[in-house]
Amino acid sequence: xxxxxxxxxxxxxxxxxxxxxxxxxxxxxxxxxxxxxxxxxxxxxxxxxxxxxxxxxxxxxxxxxxxxxxxxxxxxxxxxxxxxxxxxxxxxxxxxxxxxxxxxxxxxxxxxxxxxxxxxxxxxxxxxxxxxxxxxxxxxxxxxxxxxxxxxxxxxxxxxxxxxxxxxxxxxxxxxxxxxxxxxxxxxxxxxxxxxxxxxxxxxxxxxxxxxxxxxxxxxxxxxxxxxxxxxxxxxxxxxxxxxxxxxxxxxxxxxxxxxxxxxxxxxxxxxxxxxxxxxxxxxxxxxxxxxxxxxxxxxxxxxxxxxx
Ligand code: NDP
Numbered sequence: 001x002x003x004x005x006x007x008x009x010x011x012x013x014x015x016x017x018x019x020x021x022x023x024x025x026x027x028x029x030x031x032x033x034x035x036x037x038x039x040x041x042x043x044x045x046x047x048x049x050x051x052x053x054x055x056x057x058x059x060x061x062x063x064x065x066x067x068x069x070x071x072x073x074x075x076x077x078x079x080x081x082x083x084x085x086x087x088x089x090x091x092x093x094x095x096x097x098x099x100x101x102x103x104x105x106x107x108x109x110x111x112x113x114x115x116x117x118x119x120x121x122x123x124x125x126x127x128x129x130x131x132x133x134x135x136x137x138x139x140x141x142x143x144x145x146x147x148x149x150x151x152x153x154x155x156x157x158x159x160x161x162x163x164x165x166x167x168x169x170x171x172x173x174x175x176x177x178x179x180x181x182x183x184x185x186x187x188x189x190x191x192x193x194x195x196x197x198x199x200x201x202x203x204x205x206x207x208x209x210x211x212x213x214x215x216x217x218x219x220x221x222x223x224x225x226x227x228x229x230x231x232x233x234x235x236x237x238x239x240x241x242x243x244x245x246x247x248x249x250x251x252x253x254x255x256x257x258x259x260x261x262x263x264x265x266x267x268x269x270x271x272x273x274x275x276x277x278x279x280x281x282x283x284x285x286x287x288x289x290x291x292x293x294x295x296x297x298x299x300x301x302x303x304x305x306x307x308x309x
Contacts, residue, residue, distance in 0.1 A: 002101065005028055006029040006104070006108065007029070008030070009034065009109050010112055010277070011038055011039060011063070011110075012278070012290055015294060016063070017294030020066070022298045023074045028074060033079055035081060040112055040113075040114070042059050046141070047059055047062055049136070049137075050287050050288055081097055083096065088250070091105050105308075106274070107274070109279055113240040113241060115236060120206060123234070123236075126212060129208065129211075129212035133236045136286065139162060141233070142166065147169075148234050149235045149236075156238070157181040157186065157188065171195075172189065201219070202218065203234075206234050212232065214232070215231055240278070240282070242279050251269055260280070272304060277294060
């Protein structure tokens with residue numbers, strides 16, 4: 001049984017930042033990278049809104065930099081997935097890839113959230129080439145172009161209004177005949193002249209060529225009548241799934257299955273377990289906010305460990 005002081009689960013900006021801080025505090029963190037090493041950002045193209053990169057940087061390069069920075073101070077970054085964990089007693093017991101057993105004094109959970117996609121083959125083919133699940137990250141690349149947003153919730157409305165300020169035209173593709181978003185958000189959409197809401201529409205295929213997305217083939221929910229729209233960006237805003245399933249109910253979650261933390265801290269319902277990044281944040285979901293919360297988790301963790309002595 002391996003004994004670890006601080007175990008960090010997940011390797012996006014939150015996990016790596018927590019690793020930088022805890023390794024500099026001599027806590028010898030072990031980081032398990034999880035299913036998607038580097039996290040969601042590795043699936044985006046260029047990141048232009050992370051402070052400190054005036055020329056922008058690709059998501060993969062930034063994650064590689066954060067990882068190296070953590071390793072420089074001694075963080076032990078490993079491939080592997082947490083398949084079992086027992087938070088009922090301390091030290092916590094964890095199993096990696098069904099075999100390697102670890103006892104951890106403290107745990108930082110930073111497993112992120114995964115954007116939901118429609119599940120179309122053509123959508124997967126053009127991911128990063130016009131298909132995106134983050135308007136704030138990728139909207140700028142479609143300046144003065146036509147784009148579409150799928151979804152009828154607050155995120156879809158917010159993203160559509162944001163894109164409308166950059167793009168020439170935004171189609172909002174809504175599968176029902178109403179928006180689920182708050183009234184205020186709906187009003188913003190209806191009052192934005194370059195947003196066209198296509199109620200009762202679904203996507204059959206994302207269309208494109210070797211340069212990326214060129215359009216989308218839609219069909220009407222009732223009549224099944226098909227129509228094509230010409231667009232260069234296809235944005236999904238149909239929700240996120242926080243990656244909390246592996247916790248198997250051992251931490252308190254909110255109704256959307258995000259980890260609940262004591263407001264203003266990273267403290268979860270189990271003492272000694274801290275949460276950082278999108279796995280506890282249904283609202284902001286930015287690299288910079290995730291990194292900031294990774295720092296908070298590391299500081300909370302360090303102070304908590306100190307108090308145990
Ligand atoms: P929601 O779950 O609220 O909305 C998802 C939307 O996507 C719904 O309109 C849903 O349609 C649609 N959808 C889901 N699956 C599909 C599919 N396969 N095909 C087409 N459409 C689909 O998610 P959000 O991300 O919008 O919001 C999450 C939470 O965060 C909410 O509580 C929201 O209020 C909150 N939020 C608040 C904001 C704010 O206050 N500023 C900003 C952003 C989010 P249908 O209605 O038919 O189910």
